[in-house]
Amino acid sequence: MIELLTANTPNGKKISIMLEETNLKYKVTKVNINKDEQFKPDFIKLSPFRKIPVIIDHDNNQSLFESGAILIYLSEKSGKFYDKNERTAINQWLMGQMAYVGPMLGQHHQFHHYNPGKSKFGESRYFKISEKIYKELDERLAVSQYLAGKxxxxADIATFPWIARHEWHDIGLKKFLNLTRWYEEISKRDAVKKGYDLLKKGEEIPKA
Ligand SMILES: N[C@@H](CCC(=O)N[C@@H](CS)C(=O)NCC(=O)O)C(=O)O
Incomplete structure (x- = not known):
């Protein structure tokens, strides 16, 4: 059984979506990052950077931090969504999500959504970078059905919950036809709908 220690954020939703997609048995343990629970000594032992998500695989007592590493672990455990023949391409798009798409959109959330009016420079910088990311993903999805290939x-599971925050981004997802096609297709998957509703409160995936 997998225990997912998380909060209801895009990085957390990557893992709940993956657990639903792979049909692995799991339970969610909430970590309230607004109340600094990520800084508790027991949590730091599992997550040295003091961040969610974390998993504990109770089948073998293995714990893991970093959502990309967790996705790889769960795909190796389940044999799904990380085909050996496609790994080089998958790794590129997964690492690109981890190092660029997530961190940049995360900064856009900070300046544009949570703290508007506090820094013109920050708002403008991360708005432009986020718009560029939409364009870059759209270009890729014009020539490829999914991020890594057919x-x-x-890589898609890692990226999807970030684009699902498109209403916060104010960039206009619908202007990006290929990204919208990809988003709508993934939104229809039952496992994605279930995993998106991480807290089981009936949370729905935002429409494009
Ligand atoms: N690179 C990490 C990033 C994780 C991350 O940024 N988690 C955020 C929530 S989405 C967090 O725990 N924030 C609490 C804090 O930084 O104090 C991953 O992908 O797992």
């Missing part, structure tokens, strides 16, 4: 993989 199959749905952990």
């Amino acid at each position: 199959n749905y993989t952990i």
